[in-house]
Amino acid sequence: MSTDPGLRRLALRTLLAAFPGSTAPQWAVDLVREGLAGYTLFGFNIIESSQVIAVTAALREARPDVLVAIDEEGGDVTRLAHATGSPYPGNAALGAVGDPALTQKVYAAIGYELAAQGVNLNLAPTVDVNTADENPIIGTRSFGADPEQVAAHAAAAVTGLQEAGIAACAKHFPGHGATVADSHLELPTVDASPEVLRARDLPPFAAVVAAGTKAIMTAHIRVPELTGDGPATFSRTVLTGLLREELGFGGAIVTDALEMKGAALAAGGTARAAVPALAAGADLLCIGADVDAALVEETAAEIANAIAAGRLPVARVEDAAARVADLAAWTSRSAPREVPTTDLGYAAARRAVQVEGSVDGLAAPLVVQIIASSTIAEGPVPWGLGPHINGTEQLRVVAGEANAAELLARAGDRPIVVVGRHAHRVPAARALIEELAARHPVTVVEMGWPSHWRPAGARAFVTTYGASLANGRAAAEVLGLA
Structure with missing residues (x-):
């Protein structure tokens, strides 16, 4: 037709x-x-x-x-x-x-x-x-x-x-x-x-x-x-x-x-x-x-x-x-035009961060980011603490391939900050974090939807309620790393 x-x-x-x-x-x-x-x-x-x-x-x-x-x-x-x-x-x-x-x-x-x-x-x-x-x-x-x-x-x-x-x-x-x-x-x-x-x-x-x-x-x-x-x-x-x-x-x-x-x-x-x-x-x-x-x-x-x-x-x-x-x-109507203030976003993200436990004494930690997939809606947008911390060693690991003993040896006397996104949904991520926390001072940063899971032994659990650039900067500031 x-x-x-x-x-x-x-x-x-x-x-x-x-x-x-x-x-x-x-x-x-x-x-x-x-x-x-x-x-x-x-x-x-x-x-x-x-x-x-x-x-x-x-x-x-x-x-x-x-x-x-x-x-x-x-x-x-x-x-x-x-x-x-x-x-x-x-x-x-x-x-x-x-x-x-x-x-x-x-x-x-x-x-x-x-x-x-x-x-x-x-x-x-x-x-x-x-x-x-x-x-x-x-x-x-x-x-x-x-x-x-x-x-x-x-x-x-x-x-x-x-x-x-x-x-x-x-x-x-x-x-x-x-x-x-x-x-x-x-x-x-x-x-x-x-x-x-x-x-x-x-x-x-x-x-x-x-x-x-x-x-x-x-x-x-x-x-x-x-x-x-x-x-x-x-x-x-x-x-x-x-x-x-x-x-x-x-x-x-x-x-x-x-x-x-x-x-x-x-x-x-x-x-x-x-x-x-x-x-x-x-x-x-x-x-x-x-x-x-x-x-x-x-x-x-x-x-x-x-x-x-x-x-x-x-x-x-x-x-x-x-x-x-x-x-x-x-x-098509005429509307007011203003210049957005990006500091507004960072300040808002900072207000959202919730800390359970103590984040004191985190100078120069080993930061371990657990690689997580993105949804189709999100796309492959960068996330984590990466761009906000200088002079701090960071590793990106696949949970199922990471070796806790090797990470502990690399950290030495430094505390470990583990950064995850919906970590509770991935059994290998939970197991890795729990093993590290049982043997070493570990702070967990969760950048996904919060859950009730908390790894035993972790000295602190930080929830950002998101993984945007603003959320990452807010977490780095809370940890004293920015």
């Missing part, structure tokens, strides 16, 4: 695509002129500030109201600072501080930085209530495990971003915090009743709606009592019934990336996921990161052909495109 040009243009108005490289290719600029809603920038698009400004300017020259989105959460998920780590703490650290006014200031600073580089839609904040300690994808991206606490910080984050002129997109509706699987890789199931969701997961979303968030992102999670066998992204009960009608949200509903397995596998491919998402009530479809012109055209064709065949009401797509246009119009 050939694609009707008018329907193709309508479909393009609902799509948030991506492109490779550090400049916008001609096809990407052409699609903006033809009506494409916009693009998401990823770490592979970003080298430095002036280059990002050139990219966003090129897109805006093609059409002034183009949406330029990014996942800039601060903390462990950063795109602007993917080469160094974010100068801001993430949500877990801000939640640990417990000061919503500080959260608002941090997100305003992030917003001003985005605005200065031509970005106008931040796919943040994450407002999931992280009730599963072993959650592999949310964790430190969450403000905490208490719905009221998360709600207060979620509203503050939205307010901060939007006072800087950046549209906020709170995520992941109806709540990804109780999962123990990653929706990038599979379709997680949250086996909870609507009543449990309303009490546990929905308060932060109600709070961001009340705060005026311009967008909310869907979750590729299955909630059997609401979504059946499919993801929330494809559920009219969730998007239209729960979010639109019950919570009264009138802004743009944005999908999580359709290339993620939680959506693509359920639909039979990335492009095919577009139609059920629109039918459910989504407005702006985030295709994903691995996108080229052919995939954009395939996705637009799926939408246009579904309309032509009567499988997708044209009025639903027109409504989606209108909401996206309203979002773009809001971002």
Whole structure:
């Protein structure tokens, strides 16, 4: 079936695509002129500030109201600072501080930085209530495990971003915090009743709606009592019934990336996921990161052909495109411009650090960083104490390959500082730390989501609630090593 040009243009108005490289290719600029809603920038698009400004300017020259989105959460998920780590703490650290006014200031600073580089839609904040300690994808991206606490910080984050002129997109509706699987890789199931969701997961979303968030992102999670066998992204009960009608949200509903397995596998491919998402009530479809012109055209064709065949009401797509246009119009308003203060981020991270035990007498220790993998959402961003301590020996080890006796011999009379990230989840890491602590003065620095595990014999346990550049500097200062 050939694609009707008018329907193709309508479909393009609902799509948030991506492109490779550090400049916008001609096809990407052409699609903006033809009506494409916009693009998401990823770490592979970003080298430095002036280059990002050139990219966003090129897109805006093609059409002034183009949406330029990014996942800039601060903390462990950063795109602007993917080469160094974010100068801001993430949500877990801000939640640990417990000061919503500080959260608002941090997100305003992030917003001003985005605005200065031509970005106008931040796919943040994450407002999931992280009730599963072993959650592999949310964790430190969450403000905490208490719905009221998360709600207060979620509203503050939205307010901060939007006072800087950046549209906020709170995520992941109806709540990804109780999962123990990653929706990038599979379709997680949250086996909870609507009543449990309303009490546990929905308060932060109600709070961001009340705060005026311009967008909310869907979750590729299955909630059997609401979504059946499919993801929330494809559920009219969730998007239209729960979010639109019950919570009264009138802004743009944005999908999580359709290339993620939680959506693509359920639909039979990335492009095919577009139609059920629109039918459910989504407005702006985030295709994903691995996108080229052919995939954009395939996705637009799926939408246009579904309309032509009567499988997708044209009025639903027109409504989606209108909401996206309203979002773009809001971002086109003139907004105040301020220079963000990175010291704000470091000071906030310092307030989050919690110390159990004593960190006295740590002059010139041996620092052992246990290598940890990153999630797809985070990407391979540097972390640890490395850039903040000078003249102190540091080793990076794989827990399962490290020899405690060799590390002890290398330390000699020096104390050992072990730096980990979700160390409690890795049996070999726990065993290594416990063996070292049983035989030597050891301080543990945990830079992931906190757990109840504490190694017997450790002289101190330091929790940073995140692994950003700011968190690393804060930990180094607390240890007296900076």
